[in-house]
Amino acid sequence: MVDPIELLVQGRAHELGPGFPVRRVLPSVKRRMVGPFIFLDHFGPMTVAPGGDGMEVRPHPHIGLATVTYLFEGGIFHRDSLGYAQAIRPGDVNWMTAGSGIAHSERTEPEMRRTGFRMHGIQTWVALPRSHEETAPSFEHVEAPRLPAWQEGGAALRLIVGTYGGRTAPTTHFSPIFYVAVEAPAAAKLAIPAEHAERAIYVADGAAALGDRLLTVGDLAVLQAGQPVEILAGADGAKLMLLGGAPIDGPRHIWWNFVSSDQARIDRAKADWRDGRFARVPGDPEFIPLPER
Template sequence: MTYLSNADIEQVILPSTRDLGGFSVRRALPAAMRQMVGPFIFLDSFGPVRFGVGEGIDTRPHPHIGLSTLTYLLEGELMHRDSESYVQLISPGEVNLMVAGSGIVHSERTPEHIRKDGGKLTGLQSWIALPKQSEETAPLFQHLGANELPTVNGEGINMKLLAGTLHGRRSPAATFSDLFSAEIQLEAGSRYRINGEHIERAIFVVSGAIEIIGQDGTYGPDRLIVFKPGAEIVVKASEAARFLAFGGEPLPEKRFIRWNFVATDQERIRHAADLWRERQFPGVPGDDEFIPLPDNFN
C-alpha cells in the first residue's frame, strides 16, 4: 500500500508481506507506485524470527543477474555460499555484498551451530541495479567486517555507512554508481540531517518512531518514506529509533525485474531463465539443492 504525504515527502509505502516457504519477509521495494529509489530496486526486511532446535532458514541455491545484493543482519547469523566458491558466515553489523553481474548462484542458510541449539534472525537485504555498462561484469563477492565500515557516533547518533558515500565518508563496499546505504540509530530526541547530496533518498524504519522536522506525522516500524529530490531532511527520533537510509542517482534506463533477475533488456531475462531451467548456470560447491524456476515464468 502506498499513500502520499506533503511538502518534502514524496511517498510513504507500507511493505507487502511475502511467504518464502515458512519464512515471511516484508517487501518495501518494488512497490505498486514505486519501483526504485536511486539504483535500489528491491528491499526486504525479515524478522525477528525465532527458531527452535533443529530449525532454521534454508534459501536453496538460486540465480541472479544484473544486480548487487547487500545483506545486513541486526541479529542472528547466515551462511552464504555461491558459485564463485565463496563461503562466508555473516553476523550482525557486517556486510555481505554480492555482485551478480553476468550471473551468479548462491544460497543462504542458518549455520549448523545455530540450528543445533535454536536461535533468531533479523535483517535487511537490498538489491542494487547495475548500470547498463556494468550489467555483464564478472561476478564477485565481498565481505566487510563491522570495524571496516565508516561510522559516526555522538550526540545521540550512531551511523554506520554500509555502501557508497555520505557526508564525506566512503564505504569500501564495491559500487558501480552514485549511491548510499546507511544504518542509523538515534536516541530519543536526537536528530540526524540527510542533505541533498544524493538525488533520490528514502528511509526504512526498522524500530522505534521518527518524525521529519517540518512535516506532519510520526512514522513507526516498516514504513518506507521517500523524499523529494533536493529537500533538506532532518529526522528526529520520537523514541529510540533505528532505520536504514539509502538512495542515489537514478539510472537513466528502465529496469525490468522478474524473479531474481534484473536487466535493461527483457530478452536478457528470458535468456537467463532458459539457462536456469536447463541447469546451465554454475553450481554452488557444497550445496547441491536448487530453487526451480517459478511455474508462471514464461
C-alpha cells in the same frame, strides 16, 4: 512548509519460507526504485526457538544486479557458484555482484538452529548500470570495523556502501549510491543532507517523526529532492536505513531473481537456469526450480 515526503510506501508481508516472514518494500506499485535500489526485503525481528529452521534459501540465480545483506541480529551463511563460503554477522556487509550470472544460497548455520537465535536484517538488490550489467560476477565481504561508523545527534551510523556526509565506504559499487544503517535511541535527532538525487528512509524497528508524520515499522519514506530534512527517533528509539543515489540509466525489467535493461536477456537467463547452464554452488547441491510464473 513543504512536506519533506514525496511518497510513502508500506511494506507488504509474505513468507520467504515456512515460519520466516518477510516485508517486501521494493519494488512497489507506488515506486519501483530509489536511486539504484530495486528490491528491499526486511526480515524480523524474530526469535527462532532451538531446533527451528531459520533461513533455508536453496541455491538460486541472479543477473544484472548486486545483492547487499545487512544484519542487526543473527547470522546467515552464504555460498555461491564462485566457491565463496562466508558467514555474515551483524554490522558486516556481504556484497555480491551478479553481473552476467551467479547462483548462491543463504542458510542458517546448524549451531544457530541447535541453540536458537534472534534474527533481524535487510536484504537489498542494487541494479547495475548498463555498462556493468554483464560484468564478471564477484563476491565481497566487508567486516564491520572496516566500514565508516560515527555518532551524530545521539544516533550511531554506519555507512554500508557509497558516499555520505563526506565519508566513503570501501564496498565496491558501480554508480552513485549511499546506504546507511542508523541505530537511534529515544529523542535522537538526525539531519539528512540533500547530497544525493534520490533518498529514502526505511523504518526497520521503532518509530521516527519526519515533519508532522510519524513513520513506523515497514514505512519507506521517499524524500523530496534537494531538501535537507531532520528525523527524530520516537520514545522507544528506532533502527533506520537511509538509502538512495543517482537514478539508474533507464528502466529495468525484473522477473524472479533477474534484473536487466533488456527483456530478452532475462528470457535467456530463465532458459539458462531451467536447462542447468548456471554454475552450481559447491557444498550445496540443492536448487530452486525455475518458477512457472
